[in-house]
Amino acid sequence: MNSALPPIAPVMTEAEFALCLVLLLLAPLAIAGVALINTGLGRSRAAAQALLGNLAIVAVTVIVFALVGAALTGNLPGTPSGAGQTFHLAGKPWNWLGAGRILLGGLSAAPLQSQLALLFEFLAVAMAALIPWGSGADRFRLTAGCAAAAVLAAVVFPLLAHWIWAGGWLSQLGVNFSLGSGFLDPGGAAVIHVLGGLSALAVVWIAGSRKGKFPKEGFSTAMPGHNAVYVLFGCLVAMVGWLAFNLAGAILWLHAPFAALPVTMVNTLLSASGAIAATFAITRIRFGKPDASLCANGWLAGLVASSACAALVTPAQALVVGIVTGIGTPLLVELFELAISIDDPSGAISVHAVGGLWGLLAVGIFAGQPGQLVAQLIGIATLLGVILPLVYLLFALLNRFVPFRVDPDGERIGMDLHELGGGAYPEFVIHRDESYR
Amino acid sequence: MRFVSWPSIKLKKGKRMKYAGLLVMPAGFFVSIAAVVLFPAPVPQAAFVLCGLAVEALGLVVAVRGHMEARGESRS
Numbered sequence: 415m416n417s418a419l420p421p422i423a424p425v426m427t428e429a430e431f432a433l434c435l436v437l438l439l440l441a442p443l444a445i446a447g448v449a450l451i452n453t454g455l456g457r458s459r460a461a462a463q464a465l466l467g468n469l470a471i472v473a474v475t476v477i478v479f480a481l482v483g484a485a486l487t488g489n490l491p492g493t494p495s496g497a498g499q500t501f502h503l504a505g506k507p508w509n510w511l512g513a514g515r516i517l518l519g520g521l522s523a524a525p526l527q528s529q530l531a532l533l534f535e536f537l538a539v540a541m542a543a544l545i546p547w548g549s550g551a552d553r554f555r556l557t558a559g560c561a562a563a564a565v566l567a568a569v570v571f572p573l574l575a576h577w578i579w580a581g582g583w584l585s586q587l588g589v590n591f592s593l594g595s596g597f598l599d600p601g602g603a604a605v606i607h608v609l610g611g612l613s614a615l616a617v618v619w620i621a622g623s624r625k626g627k628f629p630k631e632g633f634s635t636a637m638p639g640h641n642a643v644y645v646l647f648g649c650l651v652a653m654v655g656w657l658a659f660n661l662a663g664a665i666l667w668l669h670a671p672f673a674a675l676p677v678t679m680v681n682t683l684l685s686a687s688g689a690i691a692a693t694f695a696i697t698r699i700r701f702g703k704p705d706a707s708l709c710a711n712g713w714l715a716g717l718v719a720s721s722a723c724a725a726l727v728t729p730a731q732a733l734v735v736g737i738v739t740g741i742g743t744p745l746l747v748e749l750f751e752l753a754i755s756i757d758d759p760s761g762a763i764s765v766h767a768v769g770g771l772w773g774l775l776a777v778g779i780f781a782g783q784p785g786q787l788v789a790q791l792i793g794i795a796t797l798l799g800v801i802l803p804l805v806y807l808l809f810a811l812l813n814r815f816v817p818f819r820v821d822p823d824g825e826r827i828g829m830d831l832h833e834l835g836g837g838a839y840p841e842f843v844i845h846r847d848e849s850y851r
Numbered sequence: 852m853r854f855v856s857w858p859s860i861k862l863k864k865g866k867r868m869k870y871a872g873l874l875v876m877p878a879g880f881f882v883s884i885a886a887v888v889l890f891p892a893p894v895p896q897a898a899f900v901l902c903g904l905a906v907e908a909l910g911l912v913v914a915v916r917g918h919m920e921a922r923g924e925s926r927s
Binding site for chain 1: 869873874876877878879880881883884887888893896897900901903904907910911915918919922
């Protein structure tokens, strides 16, 4: 095993640096949007806990990533000889782990591009860790949510970020095996959204469903979100953040010229718009009226799919990607709940995991470069075959020490009263839950 | 003489299925990686990668069935 040199990237100009910095100042709006959506899709008696949880998770991930995770991503030159641990197989180098200094050592001396890459990763890890929090709404304990976020920020996210963004083996598939440009994920569809969505699946499997969601007899109980306004406003806020993430990602990871940025922006909007239009039509046909929360899910899934492909496809292709996402998302939400008994209040598994995987596949289909589809398929195989089992195993172990699920009494009185001692809406009478009758 | 033994791990059927499914999924990943290493020609390489994904899909189906089984056990 030896160290590998970091990937060679063109030097960033001052104008690119300034633009990227401004974009990264806007990117936290995506986090704010997802936080609002998570809160709105939960119940009113868990609203304060949900929003506080979002803040706490961002804080925990930022601290843990600074302490440990950043060193493992390998964006900062830490060891004297390079940026990663490599083994050789079939005569090719496989760079599998970053090797920087812990506690952000060497940050101020690093090149501007490395500093911005690290800032991007700070925001990305916070976003990824928020996604499972929404899926565990109404039963996921605050402490457990923070602990799970710490695990993601310390171990799983750095591995994936190194493989895809920091010269790791997935990004080198093009150089080593002539597979297009290697695995491409400029906006974080894999590193942020599929990771978050698969973590959400692990959380739902471990924490179980909300009490009364799947009664002994009959269909599942509908438990609608408590505030559609939060959810829909969150979608609008998230759009601004997503545009920033996709543009900054295109500059940082694809070294896209300024001329390519307007198309990336248009593609992001087209993907989201195509998705919400398709979801609107599907829910209108299926239920007679459009469903607000499913339309929000469709919009978000369109944004997620654009994270993979906005910088790499034409506007027409982005629209197609969005429409396919918008058709699939409401059907998947229903399938997961009714057919395979997955209680996912925020729809994160269908929105982030499946939407992200589809976006990554679309890059392979539409990129038109020989071998790119195979590179994208190998990336998808890595996410499903390595990341999902790894996250489930880590979370199952964590659950032994920090139980994910609140006790039955806590679930009965609501997470706000149980964990915080007060509700989000003290002036309103919170209705008794129908499912406990 | 008293022997210290490992605690026996008793998992319900649903959990066993879920863990079995999750163990199958990395096997699919290794099939995909083997395709890249062993087959330079694009067609067999792509076919082998798809086979790896199919193995992962099978593992996921078993894990999902395990989840449904576990939910059925907890409901009854």
